[in-house]
Structures are given as C-alpha cells and as structure tokens.
Amino acid sequence: MDDIKIAGSYDTVFINCPFDALYQPMLRAIVFAVYRCGFLPVTALDTDDGTETRLLKIIRLIERCRYGIHDLSRIEQSSGNFPRFNMPFELGIFFGARYLGDKIQRNKNALIFERVKFTYQQYISDLNGIDPKAHNNDPFMAIQLTSDWLRTASGRKTIPGHVVLKTEYQEFDEKLPAIIAKLGFAISDLPLTEYRTIAEAAVREKLV
C-alpha cells in the first residue's frame, strides 16, 4: 500500500525524555505528532533485549535516527537529591554522533526542549547559541514545536499545519480511553509500545 512504508533512517526520530507517569501526556502528544508528520518515533523502551546493555541500546538507536527530540525540562533533583543526568547524557551522545560521526551521522538534526525559555543557561551553558524550545509542559505546545521543527529540518511539504495536528490529537485523546478499554488495558498503565501501535493506527485511520 502507498499510505504506509517501513521507516528508513531519514524517517526516524529518537525521543530522549523521561518515561514516568508525570511526563506521559507530553510523551503521548509527541509520539502522535511524530507519526502524523510522517516519521517513526523511537525510544529506549522499544526493544527489550537482556543481552544488550541499556547504554549500547541507546547508542544503537541514536545511530540509526537522523532526528532527535531531547527534553531537558525534567532534570531536577530526584527523591534521592540527585539531578537526572540521563537526558543531557543522551543529548551528548547525539551531539557526538553529529559532529564526530561519518557522513550519514553528520546529517543529524535535533530539537531540544526545556520547560521555561532560557532556563537551560543555568544548568548547561555549553548549549548557548543552540536555541532550545520551551514547551511550558503543554502537550499542544509540544505538538506545535515538534511539527514546526520537522517541517523545517526535513523540508517535507506534506507535514500538516499545527492547527490540523492539534485538532486530530484532541480527537484521538478523546477516543483513546475507549480504544484502550476495548483492547483490555487501563489508561494509567498502558505500556508505551502498545500506545505507539494505537497512535500509528489512529493516524492511519484518518489518512484512509
């Protein structure tokens, strides 16, 4: 069929973000937006191979994704009073690939999120001049910033405007509890891999 294709490395977007319940509305919106723009979202939760370390898996995923969304909005101290370094660390790997890798890796392009504009300067001043985008913890803002970035970075003319994306996501969000219920899950505990399958099907449903 013409309306669906296996993604190549130029169609994949690595999403580097928290995976906890608090961040779930943001992650769900970003995953939907990436699919709806004609790209494949990839996260560290995608595969579960006990023979591969988490770090090697992340490096492998970053290597095969041209695009990366890195959310630094949630690096505050955890309950153990330690800051969360995973997201900045993975962004560093992405930068390393972009500037030290081969010709393919040098085509990498990233969208960096923070919660409030310019707060990154207080904790990662090396990013000065990079222009991270502030989503204010608003899923609809994340959708808009993601689609605007993918349109510019890829140059694809097929990516819909953010009003269309937001309207379709709102409709999907309203129908999601019923879809999940019919599939035998609870919305609070839906694994990301299953959510991705559902989001992909919902985007396809609207395209047919």
Add this chain to the structure above:
Amino acid sequence: MATRKITLKTAKKNQGSLSRARVQRVVAEVYAMSRAELQAITTKKSEEILLTVPVRKAVNGK
C-alpha cells in the same frame, strides 16, 4: 486548502504485544462511535479491566 498526504512510517517489527490488524480494527470501530457510545464503553470497561501485559517499570526515573 488541499494538502498532500503524508506516507505513514512504521517499524519493520511490531514492538508491542498487540497485533496491528486488531488495533486497526478497534480504532476504526471507536472512531465511528458517537460520544455517548464512547462514554458507555469507558464506564463499563473500567469496572472489568484486567491488565493482560506486565507493566514495565521506570529505570532510573526514565
């Protein structure tokens, strides 16, 4: 304004436990429902839901 349609991109291998065909069927069914039908399903199912897949716990807060 008419816009060109995107080509949906998918992974070679389905990562989840749900079959794509089944999910597509359910999504089509739900998208065709009215708001009242949607609410009825959500209310009814929330009382009888059992998780069928183990939930993956966050690792290092991610």
